[in-house]
Amino acid sequence: MLDEVLAKGKSTLQTVTQVRWWTDRLLTFTTTRPAEYSFVAGQYARLGLPDRNDVIWRAYSMTSAPGTDSLEFYGILVEGGRFTSLLKHIQPGSPLLIEKQPFGFMTPDRFTGGDDLWMLSTGTGVGPFIALLRDGEVWTRFKRLILVHCVRHKEELCYTEELEAMARQDAQAGRARLQLLRLVTRESTLAPPADLQGRITDLLRNGELERTAGVALSDEASRIMLCGNPDMIEDTRRLLHERGLRPVRRALPGHFLTENYW
Ligand SMILES: Cc1cc2nc3c(=O)[nH]c(=O)nc-3n(C[C@H](O)[C@H](O)[C@H](O)COP(=O)(O)OP(=O)(O)OC[C@H]3O[C@@H](n4cnc5c(N)ncnc54)[C@H](O)[C@@H]3O)c2cc1C
Secondary structure, three states: OHHHHHHOOOEEEEEEEEEEEOOOOEEEEEEOOOOOOOOOOOOEEEEEEEEOOEEEEEEEEEOOOOOOOOEEEEEEOOOOOOOHHHHOOOOOOOEEEEEOOOEOOOOHHHOOOOOEEEEEEEHHHHHHHHHHHHOOHHHHHOOEEEEEEEEOOHHHOOOHHHHHHHHHOOOOOOOOEEEEEEEEOOOOOOOOOOEEEOOHHHHHHOOHHHHHHOOOOOOOOEEEEEEEOHHHHHHHHHHHHHOOOOEOOOOOOOOEEEEEOO
């Protein structure tokens, strides 16, 4: 089966090199990288896992920066999901197919102007933002980077140590400051001000997100990326429209870009 798929020439066979379980459902996995695989931070890959006489394909955002030798992905196991019921068994040495072509348009080069990059995510939707922050470009392209990560429970806030280290970095001329806003929807013991209770849409509507960040959304300064749960994206899109902000279109500059995970 693998030989047949590979013979089509669209994908390459890679190997899982590391698996880190953050919780019993959340994992980061690293793979070898095809020599010719070239992508931009914010893009995603199509990954294939062999399943008897079939290969199951799904989209996964790269969390690794384009300059790294390996590829890294961040995933959640979905109850009864066809791909993730295979993914839960991967370990170093497991085979994984990767399509040769990277995908996705949620990349900062699609914005013109703007001082503040807002990265709004739910769950594993934080993945492309990890890649953007590991890459150098957004740090010099913007003045402020505001990462908003919304999860149900605190234990789902992964990559925290690395992100906090990035946010602690000393201010340097010409380099952006990173602010982390962690939103938890089903927990009451939080550590304010970085940890907030509630959904992205509610905290946007009542102004708390902007108050906590100390930055207001505006058409001149704000460029916004939204990734993850399609309901969050749809509701936030509506709120942004009400605030006079517009999506980036192929030929028209705008304020926000979106990527639905399902
Ligand atoms: C552009 C793009 C990028 C993606 N990047 C990632 C990624 O980096 N990490 C990742 O874990 N998934 C990502 N996904 C989702 C991923 O492709 C699969 O849908 C997911 O792994 C589940 O596959 P499955 O076959 O097990 O279940 P599916 O049959 O594909 O999904 C079943 C249901 O699970 C839920 N679901 C799917 N994905 C998620 C998720 N990520 N978080 C919570 N609920 C979900 C939805 O309700 C969906 O209808 C991405 C999807 C798209 C379109």
